[in-house]
Amino acid sequence: MLHRDVVSWNSLISVFSSNGLYSDAVRLLLELKRSDLSVNSVSLISALPACAALQDEDFGKEIHGLAIKAGLKLFDTHLFVANSLIDLYTKCGRIALGKKIFDRISNKDVASWNAMILGYGMQGELEAAINLFDLMKDEGLEYDHVSYIAVLSACSHAGLVERGKRYFDQMLAQNIRPTQMHYACMVDLLGRAGLMTEAAELVRSMPFEADSNVWGALLGACRIHGNIELAQLAAEHLFKLKPGHCGYYILLSNMYAEVGRWNEADKVRALMKSRKVKKNPGCSWVQIGNKLRAFLVGEGSQGSELELCYDELVKGERMSSAYLSWPQT
Numbered sequence: 001m002l003h004r005d006v007v008s009w010n011s012l013i014s015v016f017s018s019n020g021l022y023s024d025a026v027r028l029l030l031e032l033k034r035s036d037l038s039v040n041s042v043s044l045i046s047a048l049p050a051c052a053a054l055q056d057e058d059f060g061k062e063i064h065g066l067a068i069k070a071g072l073k074l075f076d077t078h079l080f081v082a083n084s085l086i087d088l089y090t091k092c093g094r095i096a097l098g099k100k101i102f103d104r105i106s107n108k109d110v111a112s113w114n115a116m117i118l119g120y121g122m123q124g125e126l127e128a129a130i131n132l133f134d135l136m137k138d139e140g141l142e143y144d145h146v147s148y149i150a151v152l153s154a155c156s157h158a159g160l161v162e163r164g165k166r167y168f169d170q171m172l173a174q175n176i177r178p179t180q181m182h183y184a185c186m187v188d189l190l191g192r193a194g195l196m197t198e199a200a201e202l203v204r205s206m207p208f209e210a211d212s213n214v215w216g217a218l219l220g221a222c223r224i225h226g227n228i229e230l231a232q233l234a235a236e237h238l239f240k241l242k243p244g245h246c247g248y249y250i251l252l253s254n255m256y257a258e259v260g261r262w263n264e265a266d267k268v269r270a271l272m273k274s275r276k277v278k279k280n281p282g283c284s285w286v287q288i289g290n291k292l293r294a295f296l297v298g299e300g301s302q303g304s305e306l307e308l309c310y311d312e313l314v315k316g317e318r319m320s321s322a323y324l325s326w327p328q329t
Contacts, residue, residue: 006037014046022050026059039066041078048084057092060085083111090119110144117150126158145176152185156192164189184213191221196230212241216248223251231255239271246272246279 009032016025029047033039044067051060067081082105089098102108102116113136120129133151136143148171155164168186171178183206190199199218203210215237222231231252238248249272256265 006032006040006043009035009037010040010042010046013043013050017046017050017053020053022053025050026054026056029063033066039070041067041070041081044070045080045084048081048088052084052088052091055092057089057094060088060092079105079107079109079112083109083115086112086115086119090115090122093123095119095123095125108139108141110141110147113141114144114146114150117147117154121150121154121157124157126154129154130158130160130163143171143174143176145171145179145182148176149179149181149185152182152189156185156189159193161189161193161195180208180211180213183210184217187214188217188221191218192224194225196221196225196227200230200233210237212238212245215241219248219251223255226255226259228255228259228261235268243275244277246277249277250279 009028013025013028013032016022016028025047029039029043032043044063048060048063051063064085067078067085082101086098086101089095089101098116098119102112105112113132117129117132117136120126120132130151133143133147133154136147148167151167152164155161155167164186168178168182171182183202186202187199190196190202199221203214203218206214215234219231219234219238222228222234235248235252238245242248249268253265253268253272256262256268
């Protein structure tokens with residue numbers, strides 16, 4: 001396109017972000033910022049989830065600054081941006097910053113509360129997450145399906161089985177239909193507590209076929225408690241639902257190996273090999289200036305971007321050393 005307007009930029013940023021190309025989404029926003037066009041609220045809403053997924057606080061703060069510079073009323077009319085900032089800061093472990101934004105929003109909506117509850121749960125502040133969930137009703141807001149996912153997840157990690165069951169029943173009474181994620185949270189809740197039979201019965205009683213989230217939660221619980229028979233059942237479904245996911249094969253194979261059932265362990269490894277399923281390589285991120293670079297384990301460095309990064313880092317280190325050694329007046 002010869003003449004790209006801000007709508008064109010925003011569309012592409014959104015496409016990259018929603019398809020997991022997070023660093024490309026952030027890069028495009030920075031290019032838009034350097035262009036003659038003005039960044040608007042849609043630009044920021046499209047890029048903030050990418051920053052949250054990358055857990056890149058620095059880029060997030062830069063976007064926060066752009067929002068202030070653009071004169072957006074974050075705590076009044078532009079709730080989408082404010083809620084996205086809560087999500088970003090809590091995912092980056094900056095709970096206090098997220099809470100500060102949450103407290104300053106004058107007309108909090110359900111998404112504001114959900115973002116803060118999820119943030120607390122993600123960072124292990126489980127009591128705060130559950131208390132905030134209860135406070136939400138006192139403020140006169142109606143829970144939605146995301147609210148219940150957030151509180152059920154918190155109950156699961158806190159080991160609050162009865163309380164989690166009560167919230168699940170409360171959700172049904174509110175005529176909110178449980179989704180796969182709600183059932184996955186309940187299976188995780190029961191499984192972590194060692195209630196394996198009850199967890200399996202819940203899966204069998206579901207009004208629709210369980211997906212990989214539900215069976216994955218059950219397999220994870222089997223791993224904790226060493227229930228190989230139930231793990232076999234969960235793995236069989238997972239091998240059909242996600243045949244290319246290496247983690248399920250490895251987990252079941254390791255469970256067999258731990259109890260000396262080497263033949264079964266070898267069969268699972270052979271199945272994995274026959275389907276050409278490979279373990280995902282480890283990945284490291286390096287940020288230099290305004291660029292994010294990713295490197296995979298085993299990636300060759302001859303003539304690659306790795307050498308360029310190394311040169312840039314060395315150059316930066318030398319400049320820093322030269323500055324520090326310069327006589328200060």
